[in-house]
Amino acid sequence: LHSPMYFFLSHLAFTDVSFASVTVPKMLRDMHSKDKFIPYAGCLLQMYFFIVFGTLDSLLLAVMAYDRYVAICHPLRYTTIMREGLCVLLVAGSWLVSCGNALLHILLLARLSFCADSIIPHFFCDVPLLLKLSCSDTSVNDLAILITGAVIAIIPLSGIMASYVRIGTSILRVPSTTGLRKALSTCGSHLSVVSLFYGTIIALYFSSSLSESNKKAMIASVMYTAVTPMLNPMIYSLRN
Numbered sequence: 001l002h003s004p005m006y007f008f009l010s011h012l013a014f015t016d017v018s019f020a021s022v023t024v025p026k027m028l029r030d031m032h033s034k035d036k037f038i039p040y041a042g043c044l045l046q047m048y049f050f051i052v053f054g055t056l057d058s059l060l061l062a063v064m065a066y067d068r069y070v071a072i073c074h075p076l077r078y079t080t081i082m083r084e085g086l087c088v089l090l091v092a093g094s095w096l097v098s099c100g101n102a103l104l105h106i107l108l109l110a111r112l113s114f115c116a117d118s119i120i121p122h123f124f125c126d127v128p129l130l131l132k133l134s135c136s137d138t139s140v141n142d143l144a145i146l147i148t149g150a151v152i153a154i155i156p157l158s159g160i161m162a163s164y165v166r167i168g169t170s171i172l173r174v175p176s177t178t179g180l181r182k183a184l185s186t187c188g189s190h191l192s193v194v195s196l197f198y199g200t201i202i203a204l205y206f207s208s209s210l211s212e213s214n215k216k217a218m219i220a221s222v223m224y225t226a227v228t229p230m231l232n233p234m235i236y237s238l239r240n
Contacts, residue, residue, distance in 0.1 A: 005089050008064045012232065015056045019054060050125075112135075122218060
């Protein structure tokens with residue numbers, strides 16, 4: 001349990017529990033209450049933690065992909081490369097980037113003004129939805145979303161894909177069913193989690209049909225905010 005994989009997995013488990021806890025309790029309360037409201041400060045606080053744990057999830061999945069790449073492609077040097085200091089540094093860096101990203105969006109959002117009581121067509125406070133309700137100029141916020149989205153989503157996803165391409169080419173060099181089985185055992189759980197997490201996010205934010213329909217967008221949001229964090233422990237437990 002002190003190996004790098006379980007060290008990263010413990011942080012991913014904590015992130016998943018926290019990520020779901022940001023939105024699910026409020027959603028359940030609203031389902032059983034006629035007064036569906038959230039104060040402005042509560043909305044900003046929910047958004048801050050939502051961005052923190054959402055970003056952290058993305059970065060930890062990329063870090064875990066690198067760990068799997070080293071384990072399969074450089075097995076003899078694995079303990080030398082993935083030493084304790086590097087593991088702590090990768091996790092600490094992920095936390096720092098996540099908190100910084102969330103703070104940036106909250107500070108930019110706090111300077112905007114809202115004309116009147118606004119209705120959010122969602123079960124949690126999401127940055128793009130609040131920007132639509134603002135009376136102020138949101139060009140700086142839109143630019144920040146574009147830049148941070150590229151850094152937080154596209155770069156980690158590219159790193160994950162590059163890791164698996166290298167893993168794939170490494171496996172193909174050794175035509176052994178035992179080696180293939182071991183690689184699938186090592187990477188299968190992580191690949192399943194990555195597919196669930198990124199699949200729903202890409203479908204939600206890059207599909208025009210989903211973004212135009214509030215109901216479809218909410219269903220997709222439930223997938224990556226509640227269902228995926230719930231499935232992650234099951235996926236890894238089955239592997240173990």
